[in-house]
Amino acid sequence: MSEEVFQAIKDDSPLIAWIHNISLNQQKYMDSKIKDLDLGHNVRYIMYIHDNPKCSQDDLVNMFCQSKGNVAKVLKKLEDEGFIKREINPTNRRKYMLMTTDKGNELVPKYRQISKEWERKVGINNEDGEFKKRLIEIAFKANKINNKEVYYENRI
Template sequence: MKTDKKDFSDNEIIEYPLPKILSIIFRSHNMYLSNLLKETEINFGEFPFLIDLYRRDHITQKDLADEFNVSEGTVARAVKKLEDKGLIKRKENPKNRREKIITITDEGKDFASKVFDIDGEWEDEILNHLTEDERLIFK
């Protein structure tokens, strides 16, 4: 399998389907994170929610569902597991009793910070041949 740009002609690169490229990147990232997370209590399905809460705390389950384009039930299950592990807390929204506001705990922040840094290293490795402008355009 060709894996390095020098293995491809310019024409092959242009003709390579974008969905296939995105799939390769996604699978590579999944394997990297799964390997990293296998030594922790958190699983790959919970990881994106914890990282999002690390970036923007005090949000609702609906906010998370909308952010990731998943059902509120999917969020509720992942959030329950994170809560059981002491990484987040859920509380009733005083303005809307049916709504839960989620906050990340100090333990959750510490864990997310470490994983976030390591995930950033993966991204830097993947994009290391791009200039800052090219990274911005790519993203």
């Protein structure tokens, strides 16, 4: 594909451009399968909260390198739509603990199933385990460079 342009990137583009392209295409596929929800990339918040019950808004800010305002806006939307709920943290009454609701809990396995279907269709398989591990290590280092705490270190 040497000089052929592929969605505004070429084969000599930085790796991150290709990763971003893959992410956008995966999200487009997911959106086509779960049309009625219109969650886009916000589903990642539901997934994180589901996998890390009682996490805080600050945890999401650090995990996704987003501003507190952006995260607050997304959480408000997800709460209004019934995917998550907030409870006051008994050890720090100024903070909330986040949890998924029944609606959020129903979405997670459905989303994961569709995501696995997409991975299979594009050729990602169990043999790519080392590559996935390497990408996680890169993500960890990227967050560390930005002086962010990383909450998935134990998944490496």
